[in-house]
Amino acid sequence: MIERTICFVSDRTGLTAETLGHSLLAQFGGQHTRTVTMPFISSHKDAQGVVMRINEIALRDGARPIVLSTLVDDDIRAVVRQANAFFLDFFDACLAPLEAELGRQSAHVAGHGVKELGADPAHSERIDATNFALANDDGAGQRDYRSADVILIGVSRSGKTPTSLYMALQYGIRTANVPLLEEDFEQRALPKDLRPHRAKVFGLTISPERLQQIRDERRPGSRYASLAQVEFETRNALDLMNRNQIPHIDVSESSVEEIASRILDRMKLERHIRA
Amino acid sequence: MIERTICFVSDRTGLTAETLGHSLLAQFGGQHTRTVTMPFISSHKDAQGVVMRINEIALRDGARPIVLSTLVDDDIRAVVRQANAFFLDFFDACLAPLEAELGRQSAHVAGHGVKELGADPAHSERIDATNFALANDDGAGQRDYRSADVILIGVSRSGKTPTSLYMALQYGIRTANVPLLEEDFEQRALPKDLRPHRAKVFGLTISPERLQQIRDERRPGSRYASLAQVEFETRNALDLMNRNQIPHIDVSESSVEEIASRILDRMKLERHIRA
Numbered sequence: 001m002i003e004r005t006i007c008f009v010s011d012r013t014g015l016t017a018e019t020l021g022h023s024l025l026a027q028f029g030g031q032h033t034r035t036v037t038m039p040f041i042s043s044h045k046d047a048q049g050v051v052m053r054i055n056e057i058a059l060r061d062g063a064r065p066i067v068l069s070t071l072v073d074d075d076i077r078a079v080v081r082q083a084n085a086f087f088l089d090f091f092d093a094c095l096a097p098l099e100a101e102l103g104r105q106s107a108h109v110a111g112h113g114v115k116e117l118g119a120d121p122a123h124s125e126r127i128d129a130t131n132f133a134l135a136n137d138d139g140a141g142q143r144d145y146r147s148a149d150v151i152l153i154g155v156s157r158s159g160k161t162p163t164s165l166y167m168a169l170q171y172g173i174r175t176a177n178v179p180l181l182e183e184d185f186e187q188r189a190l191p192k193d194l195r196p197h198r199a200k201v202f203g204l205t206i207s208p209e210r211l212q213q214i215r216d217e218r219r220p221g222s223r224y225a226s227l228a229q230v231e232f233e234t235r236n237a238l239d240l241m242n243r244n245q246i247p248h249i250d251v252s253e254s255s256v257e258e259i260a261s262r263i264l265d266r267m268k269l270e271r272h273i274r275a
Numbered sequence: 276m277i278e279r280t281i282c283f284v285s286d287r288t289g290l291t292a293e294t295l296g297h298s299l300l301a302q303f304g305g306q307h308t309r310t311v312t313m314p315f316i317s318s319h320k321d322a323q324g325v326v327m328r329i330n331e332i333a334l335r336d337g338a339r340p341i342v343l344s345t346l347v348d349d350d351i352r353a354v355v356r357q358a359n360a361f362f363l364d365f366f367d368a369c370l371a372p373l374e375a376e377l378g379r380q381s382a383h384v385a386g387h388g389v390k391e392l393g394a395d396p397a398h399s400e401r402i403d404a405t406n407f408a409l410a411n412d413d414g415a416g417q418r419d420y421r422s423a424d425v426i427l428i429g430v431s432r433s434g435k436t437p438t439s440l441y442m443a444l445q446y447g448i449r450t451a452n453v454p455l456l457e458e459d460f461e462q463r464a465l466p467k468d469l470r471p472h473r474a475k476v477f478g479l480t481i482s483p484e485r486l487q488q489i490r491d492e493r494r495p496g497s498r499y500a501s502l503a504q505v506e507f508e509t510r511n512a513l514d515l516m517n518r519n520q521i522p523h524i525d526v527s528e529s530s531v532e533e534i535a536s537r538i539l540d541r542m543k544l545e546r547h548i549r550a
Contacts, residue, residue, distance in 0.1 A: 024369055025373075066373075072298070094295070107303070124492075126531060127437050127531075162405045214399070265315070
């Protein structure tokens with residue numbers, strides 16, 4: 001455990017600094033609890049405010065904070081650097097080697113700043129894809145499988161909806177999702193209206209233990225959450241996917257973004273939004 | 276424009292490498308079109324596959340690719356480094372200065388790898404928050420405002436739903452959202468069931484031009500998308516927020532994550548999921 005306050009400073013949302021920062025700090029043992037994010041630091045005045053806040057933290061802690069930043073503008077970085085802190089800018093640390101390799105100077109302008117996870121004109125693609133996911137959720141509503149980039153199948157509570165929404169918000173990918181039901185298991189076949197779109201179908205599988213845990217939180221003690229039921233469904237879902245040669249992954253231990261990223265990779269999907 | 280292929284290589288999803296990488300490359304002019312992401316490179320064999328792919332690209336391009344990576348494991352990085360490419364690992368580049376500052380060695384183990392945007396045990400918090408957002412969307416359904424962390428208000432198509440979902444997926448924050456309707460404008464007051472929760476209410480405002488554009492894409496030529504209507508609604512929404520001292524931001528030019536990040540900042544919301 002590092003007993004110093006970590007400050008993430010960014011000219012945008014700060015997500016990149018936080019993500020890379022936490023990973024770096026994890027290498028020094030454990031999770032760090034005292035973190036402060038200072039986002040949208042885009043003016044001289046903002047930067048001076050940051051210096052004041054950091055200096056106050058240093059005084060309070062009796063140890064200089066660790067500042068991890070993604071600040072593109074040289075002037076703003078220079079102001080923040082005056083604070084009583086250890087200062088590491090991810091952007092700055094990596095720019096020099098790239099300049100050497102490419103044999104030219106970089107622009108060093110904030111307008112070309114760290115575009116945090118697609119903070120760019122792709123806004124409407126993202127919104128469209130989100131609306132698509134909501135309109136084609138759970139095998140209901142539009143069922144516009146023709147327009148879908150990918151169609152997720154799986155048993156109830158296998159994570160289809162959050163994954164669909166994440167794929168929309170993060171990548172602008174149109175994802176429909178369809179639950180696998182008892183009648184599908186009896187037929188050991190894809191739901192009828194999915195069959196013409198088989199090439200787009202991707203399966204989410206989950207361990208019975210994990211599924212039971214999830215369902216039990218939702219409907220404690222129900223038949224829906226019983227081990228017999230989840231075992232029946234997970235076994236039949238896997239059988240159906242294998243029999244119909246539907247690619248699938250086990251999501252029991254995975255986070256939403258890991259699931260999304262693996263689906264993109266396996267289905268060779270084009271991101272509609274750049275990172 | 277850089278005429279070389281960019282390869283993002285990661286032991287996880289690759290989102291961090293892509294985000295920081297695109298921002299760095301933007302400093303050298305324009306968007307880069309030839310990028311390849313190689314995620315989930317976690318074994319020796321995976322790494323050897325990466326080397327082969329990179330070498331093929333180098334041969335095809337007649338120029339060595341630029342590899343930007345977040346690889347925690349020293350051995351895997353050593354294998355990838357053998358490829359015919361310029362190699363910059365974000366993780367590696369930043370570890371040494373941190374080690375010096377903290378006066379200790381880091382673990383250099385992949386188990387503590389780059390946790391891309393919360394790929395961590397907070398999975399169920401995220402799912403719960405997503406379900407909450409879906410169940411409390413558009414002033415309908417549960418209306419469980421007591422359990423909400425924040426309640427978004429705004430006119431139809433001001434971005435409430437995608438923002439709510441993003442806040443859930445990214446931060447595990449429970450966001451309800453409620454549209455502002457004609458009757459609210461007449462009363463110049465918050466919808467009745469929101470009044471006890473006023474401290475949690477946050478407004479999204481939007482320019483009439485942008486709103487018209489969004490609505491017109493959805494229902495071309497409708498009264499709903501007419502300039503008169505969007506001007507009426509945006510003016511009244513802003514008036515209502517000001518009159519009731521509801522903090523608000525203009526979302527006309529903002530991406531979903533920027534909106535979410537600003538709301539967190541303004542409302543001093545605790546992230547339930549670390550980045």
